[in-house]
Amino acid sequence: MPDSNSTNATEAPTREIGDWIASFDGAELGAVPIRWAKHCLLDWLGVTLAGSNDPLVDILVDDAISTGESGQSPLVGRGTRTTQSFAAMINGAASHALDYDDVNKRLHGHPTVPVLPALLAIAEQNGASGRDLLEAFCVGYEVECLIGEMMGLAHYDHGWHATATVGTFGAAAGASRLLGLNANQATMAIGIAGTQAAGLKSMFGTMCKPLHAGKAAMNGLMAARWAGRGFTSRIDVLECVQGFGLTQSTEFTPLPIRPNSNALYAVEQNLFKYHAACYLIHSSIEAANSLRDQYEFTPADIATISTHVAPGHRSVCDIPEPKTGLEVKFSIRHCIAMALSGLDTSDDNAYTNEIASRDDLKALRRKVDVNATALDNRYAAKLNIKLMNGLELSTTADVGLPATDLDTQEARLIGKFTRLAKPVIGQDRATTTINLVRDLENQNNINALIKSVE
DSSP, rough: OOOTTSSSSSSSSHHHHHHHHHHHHHHOOHHHHHHHHHHHHHHHHHHHHHHHTTTHHHHHHHHHHHHHOOSSEEEETTTEEHHHHHHHHHHHHHHHHTHHHHHHTTTTBBBBHHHHHHHHHHHHTTOOOOOHEEEEHHHHHHHHHHHHHHHHHHHTTTTOOHHHHHHHHHHHHHHHHTOOOOHHHHHHHHHHHHHOOOOOOGTTTTTTTHHHHHHHHHHHHHHHHHHTTTTOHHHHHHHHSSSSHHHEEESSSOOOOOOOOOOOOOOOOBBOOOOOOOOOOOHHHHHHHHHHHHOOGGGGGGEEEEEEEEEGGGGBBSSSOOOOOHHHBBHHHHHHHHTTTTOOTGGGGGOHHHHHHHHHHEEEEHHEEEEOOSSSSSTTTEEEETTTSSEEEEEEEEOOOOOHHHHHHHHHHHHHHHHHHHHHHHHHHHHHHHHHHHTTGOOOOOOHHHHHHO
């Protein structure tokens, strides 16, 4: 999906990205993109706190502790610390454990979960200010979205999880910026990241999907650290023969970074989740909620259901008979059944093994027909419902459009953060965290923020 930021091909995208990371003037980030970055940070902290005690995180923490990986980098919501690399990996996995984190269409994946964990692992020890952290995040976010755009949908549709693969570049770029690498070092970091980038969509519905985000953060951070110490790589990893672009996409197009300085930053195109399931299901959920609220029917009144979604949904979120709560998050049929039954799909606690096996939901999801349809927007859905009395209902929803009212967005994100964070750190610390994030660009360090979420 070409963007106004990227209009002409370039011959040396890897080198240009490295130069941009080192030379970018953070003062160019006005109040609006900085506010978007703070929204991403608040959302990330909420989903990370909520995911911090997930069984997959327990396994990773136990492994780190048992192998002696002690250190000074914080683990969100755990009250313990480990090495930089393991903190990036564990916090990254925790933040994607619920699959409730944000999305960007240019990346074709989740932009914040690979980048922020890498930055958080080093920011406190390096004495970074709140502004430093936000600027580095915007840099990493910009780079991963540009590379995601270069790769095109072919990369994702072929089976690569862009959050894992392309996200590694974002983590490396953000960490390179925060560590103050020069242009040559930053270019090397991109190269080192490229040869580590991996992650398969076939792992969706398992613990390995959250691990993808953690490994992307970990590998990107290590790439930047090693490059800063003189570790070498190719300076054309994206575009060279047998490089990242040509081996992992049939649509790779090398593009320049921000040729239009007046264009929106990638962070301003962020999409937040308000349902705790795969983002490709959200439009179907919104449509189901809309029809249920408007016509006030019950599940017993329904004869048939059909949802029309982009063909790519079938390979991502169409588990027809989910058996676990995690699989429910990738079952468009089951999530529609939940919405039509009045369940709160914004509550992560609703996605349980018991919900997956409920007889009424199983019966309703089997009435859902998923149709692969070419729509104007990959994220849109058209839902048709036929009632037992013969009445046919239809509506379309599209969650693929970034917000324009940032005050409303902030209010929704504060509500989401509070619901997720309060059970872990309590209301007082949750309120403190919200206030710290809202004023982060004016803080000389991030120590208070770290203390509020550990």
